[in-house]
Amino acid sequence: MTNSPPPHLDRLDLPALDEKWQRIWAERQTYRTDMDGKRPFYCLMMFPYPSAQKLHIGNAYAFTGVDVYGRYRRQRGDDVFEPLGFDAFGIHSENYAIKVGEHPAVLTARNVEYFREKQLKRLGLGVDWSHEVDTTDPRYYRWTQWVFLQLFKAGLAEHRQGPVNWCPSCLTVLADEQVVGGRCERCGSVVETRFLKQWFIKTTHYAQEMLDALETLDWSERTKLAQRNWIGRSEGALIDFRLDGCARPSVTVFTTRPDTLYGATFLVIGADNPHLDEFVGAGHRESVAAWRRGLPPTDAEPDFAVGIDLGSTAVHPLTGADLPVWAAPYVLGSYGTGAIMAVPGHDERDWQFARAHRLPIVEVITGGDVEREPWTGEGSMVNSGALDGTPSQDGRRRVVEMLEARHAGRFHVQFRLRDWIISRQRYWGPPLPIIHCPVHGPVGVPEADLPVLLPEVKDFRPLGTGVSPLAQAADWVNVPCPICGEPSRRETDVNDNFLDSGWYFMRYPSTDFDDRALDHDRTWRWLPVDMYIGGHEHAVLHLMYSRFLMRALCDLGWVPVPEPYRRFRAHGLLTFGGRGKMSKSKGNVINPDDYMARFGADTLRLYLMFLGPYLEGGEWNDDGMKGQSRFLERVWRCVQLCDSDESGDGERERRRHRTIAAVERSIEELHYNTGISALHELQRGIDGDVAAGRGRRIDARTLVQLLAPFAPHITEELWERLGEAGSVHLAPWPQHDPDLAAEPRVTIAVQVNGKLRATFDCDAGTPAEELSRLALAQPRVQEFLAGRGVRKIIPVVDRVVNLVV
RNA sequence: GCCGGGGUGGCGGAAUGGUAGACGCAGCGGUCUCAAAAACCGCCGGGGGCAACCCCGUGGGGGUUCGACUCCCCCCUCCGGCACCA
Numbered sequence: 001m002t003n004s005p006p007p008h009l010d011r012l013d014l015p016a017l018d019e020k021w022q023r024i025w026a027e028r029q030t031y032r033t034d035m036d037g038k039r040p041f042y043c044l045m046m047f048p049y050p051s052a053q054k055l056h057i058g059n060a061y062a063f064t065g066v067d068v069y070g071r072y073r074r075q076r077g078d079d080v081f082e083p084l085g086f087d088a089f090g091i092h093s094e095n096y097a098i099k100v101g102e103h104p105a106v107l108t109a110r111n112v113e114y115f116r117e118k119q120l121k122r123l124g125l126g127v128d129w130s131h132e133v134d135t136t137d138p139r140y141y142r143w144t145q146w147v148f149l150q151l152f153k154a155g156l157a158e159h160r161q162g163p164v165n166w167c168p169s170c171l172t173v174l175a176d177e178q179v180v181g182g183r184c185e186r187c188g189s190v191v192e193t194r195f196l197k198q199w200f201i202k203t204t205h206y207a208q209e210m211l212d213a214l215e216t217l218d219w220s221e222r223t224k225l226a227q228r229n230w231i232g233r234s235e236g237a238l239i240d241f242r243l244d245g246c247a248r249p250s251v252t253v254f255t256t257r258p259d260t261l262y263g264a265t266f267l268v269i270g271a272d273n274p275h276l277d278e279f280v281g282a283g284h285r286e287s288v289a290a291w292r293r294g295l296p297p298t299d300a301e302p303d304f305a306v307g308i309d310l311g312s313t314a315v316h317p318l319t320g321a322d323l324p325v326w327a328a329p330y331v332l333g334s335y336g337t338g339a340i341m342a343v344p345g346h347d348e349r350d351w352q353f354a355r356a357h358r359l360p361i362v363e364v365i366t367g368g369d370v371e372r373e374p375w376t377g378e379g380s381m382v383n384s385g386a387l388d389g390t391p392s393q394d395g396r397r398r399v400v401e402m403l404e405a406r407h408a409g410r411f412h413v414q415f416r417l418r419d420w421i422i423s424r425q426r427y428w429g430p431p432l433p434i435i436h437c438p439v440h441g442p443v444g445v446p447e448a449d450l451p452v453l454l455p456e457v458k459d460f461r462p463l464g465t466g467v468s469p470l471a472q473a474a475d476w477v478n479v480p481c482p483i484c485g486e487p488s489r490r491e492t493d494v495n496d497n498f499l500d501s502g503w504y505f506m507r508y509p510s511t512d513f514d515d516r517a518l519d520h521d522r523t524w525r526w527l528p529v530d531m532y533i534g535g536h537e538h539a540v541l542h543l544m545y546s547r548f549l550m551r552a553l554c555d556l557g558w559v560p561v562p563e564p565y566r567r568f569r570a571h572g573l574l575t576f577g578g579r580g581k582m583s584k585s586k587g588n589v590i591n592p593d594d595y596m597a598r599f600g601a602d603t604l605r606l607y608l609m610f611l612g613p614y615l616e617g618g619e620w621n622d623d624g625m626k627g628q629s630r631f632l633e634r635v636w637r638c639v640q641l642c643d644s645d646e647s648g649d650g651e652r653e654r655r656r657h658r659t660i661a662a663v664e665r666s667i668e669e670l671h672y673n674t675g676i677s678a679l680h681e682l683q684r685g686i687d688g689d690v691a692a693g694r695g696r697r698i699d700a701r702t703l704v705q706l707l708a709p710f711a712p713h714i715t716e717e718l719w720e721r722l723g724e725a726g727s728v729h730l731a732p733w734p735q736h737d738p739d740l741a742a743e744p745r746v747t748i749a750v751q752v753n754g755k756l757r758a759t760f761d762c763d764a765g766t767p768a769e770e771l772s773r774l775a776l777a778q779p780r781v782q783e784f785l786a787g788r789g790v791r792k793i794i795p796v797v798d799r800v801v802n803l804v805v
Numbered sequence: 806g807c808c809g810g811g812g813u814g815g816c817g818g819a820a821u822g823g824u825a826g827a828c829g830c831a832g833c834g835g836u837c838u839c840a841a842a843a844a845c846c847g848c849c850g851g852g853g854g855c856a857a858c859c860c861c862g863u864g865g866g867g868g869u870u871c872g873a874c875u876c877c878c879c880c881c882u883c884c885g886g887c888a889c890c891a
Contacts, residue, residue: 676828
């Protein structure tokens with residue numbers, strides 16, 4: 001090769017090519033999807049929330065990986081639908097707006113503009129922008145409200161009192177999924193329990209179905225596992241205990257170990273159980289009330305020393321024994337029935353509590369020494385009346401049968417998943433479309449009156465009173481009941497923005513229609529999503545909610561199938577500066593804009609896809625870009641210097657077909673890094689041909705086409721320069737023929753006792769006996785055998801011959 | 806504590822149970838240049854040897870196998886998630 005490009009080659013200016021082709025693609029609507037296409041393929045990426053920060057490199061990584069896949073499918077002839085939008089409502093944006101003293105509507109509109117125009121389009125995504133959604137646009141949230149009304153009408157949305165997570169800093173209720181380790185997912189404040197009337201979506205109604213359907217889904221295994229754990233199915237029994245000495249006549253507890261019932265020595269009511277007062281014995285009221293006031297706020301660390309005897313007693317349903325009733329914070333008031341039977345001999349926490357408060361510990365399952373430590377394993381039942389000697393596994397069923405006979409208990413399946421609280425006492429969200437009538441209670445806003453527009457208010461900051469700032473808009477709040485016309489009040493809470501994002505993918509195909517949420521034909525043609533790729537952090541939030549919504553809307557007849565995503569893959573995490581996710585606080589955020597301005601979008605895309613297996617993520621390294629930058633320079637030169645129309649050459653055809661196969665496999669399995677390696681090798685090969693004056697046009701075309709999903713701009717330019725008509729992104733993908741990729745000659749490794757001692761070449765497919773003969777004939781092999789007899793020969797065709805002496 | 810995923814050159818990483826380290830970065834040597842940069846060519850796990858070559862090597866220890874980065878068991882370690890769920 002010469003040291004500088006021949007004079008007739010233009011200098012490669014990647015940022016200029018980005019600008020040129022992005023403009024032309026927009027003009028020619030290259031990525032506009034034929035919504036009536038014969039081979040629909042719905043390729044989905046998680047839409048971003050345009051909070052104050054710009055998109056960072058992690059977003060670019062996520063989007064590029066999906067785009068490569070979508071582009072590949074498009075080149076293979078599918079009608080690929082690759083839409084994008086903005087999840088612009090929510091606390092993220094609102095809090096930032098409060099911080100900078102700007103209205104969230106102004107702020108998010110500006111951010112959306114920047115994201116779309118300066119970053120997402122700049123990356124060269126093959127997105128059909130004509131189907132963009134913005135969750136803050138009334139033309140979108142009108143239908144979010146419609147979705148809520150469908151759930152309301154179906155009885156899947158309920159206004160009820162309940163214990164809820166309250167963030168004292170964000171001044172709003174949070175969903176369970178937004179509480180991490182007892183703290184607010186967003187601000188880290190310790191979450192408090194409050195009893196408020198809230199809107200619940202009955203996700204638990206589909207708990208079993210969603211659990212069962214996981215088995216049938218083609219999803220990343222780790223994502224399915226996270227959902228399985230979150231739904232948290234457990235089997236056991238509900239057991240009723242009669243109570244004496246308090247207001248309540250009885251209490252029901254849940255246990256997964258009914259076989260240990262004979263070992264129950266006391267009951268514990270959750271300290272945050274809303275009905276705690278009803279369990280308190282006469283004469284204990286004041287001491288219990290004082291104890292309760294002195295409790296520390298919800299904390300992740302359980303303290304078994306904390307607890308109080310409530311002074312009432314429970315009657316054991318089988319033995320008739322009197323058991324003391326206690327209250328303690330180690331029992332959750334909101335899981336199961338909010339109360340437990342304590343079996344200290346066979347439960348870690350009950351044992352600790354019993355020790356701390358000198359309560360009796362009884363062994364009812366053999367296998368350990370319950371005075372020293374609790375035995376939670378299986379064994380034979382003892383101290384259990386007629387059931388003594390029964391294996392504990394069988395005992396579970398036997399005890400349930402006995403309870404059922406006495407009407408004191410029954411088999412029960414308990415889920416850890418709880419209903420989704422979707423009301424938020426904040427400003428920046430879609431108002432829940434409900435009117436509270438003194439006569440009719442909560443009434444849905446008639447669908448014809450949608451959208452319920454978010455009203456202007458003087459101050460959009462949260463009030464902290466448990467009421468949304470929307471309550472300040474008196475004219476807006478006071479309306480007649482849609483049924484009877486009585487003076488009524490609008491619901492002033494807005495919905496959780498996970499409701500906005502829970503159905504956005506259903507809306508994309510139907511954005512052409514303003515008079516319906518989901519067009520029947522479009523929805524039946526395009527749903528479910530064929531390929532969804534996104535971050536694993538949404539395993540139990542967005543991915544659970546959207547599965548619920550799809551299932552509910554399917555049962556109501558609005559969508560064709562209950563599961564929203566045919567395939568889901570969780571991509572890996574991009575890290576920088578050691579371990580951990582990129583975040584502003586760690587100071588390890590990379591801004592993609594600078595790199596695109598310097599090296600062009602193709603170089604960035606290529607490097608991101610090369611730095612590690614896409615499903616596993618990898619470490620960003622500033623110097624890594626150089627390798628791909630050099631590669632694109634070499635591609636630019638060698639492709640334009642190929643001028644031979646030769647086609648029959650066996651070895652170079654093999655190389656070409658081998659590369660097609662390698663790139664196809666790498667994209668289909670989302671191991672983009674190995675596909676790019678194969679392209680490097682092909683390019684080096686072509687470079688050698690060009691130096692010898694025989695670079696083939698067919699190789700140049702193939703290289704350009706295979707590289708196109710990763711580097712869409714330079715390949716489009718080269719395609720044009722090669723004199724090809726139309727866009728490379730719409731040209732038919734090169735066919736690969738396995739027969740033409742097969743090597744006629746292979747190298748056989750010869751091992752003696754498993755160690756490599758020689759190699760020789762032979763025709764592919766040489767039979768085993770012939771391989772053995774050839775291996776023994778190798779002079780080096782004879783040296784190593786040194787006259788020792790060969791005990792065994794293991795020939796493997798086209799691979800290896802192992803000689804055992 | 807429980808669950809999941811990892812541990813391979815200086816670094817990122819390759820490898821249907823069959824020649825470990827493809828591809829890229831960094832480094833070293835060379836070509837070109839007054840010089841430097843860029844580009845191009847070559848070398849690039851460790852140890853030994855003048856050399857042909859030899860020995861060791863995929864977190865540690867066992868095992869299965871003609872043959873193990875790959876399969877099985879135990880341990881160490883890193884990352885991520887969940888975490889009082891009765």
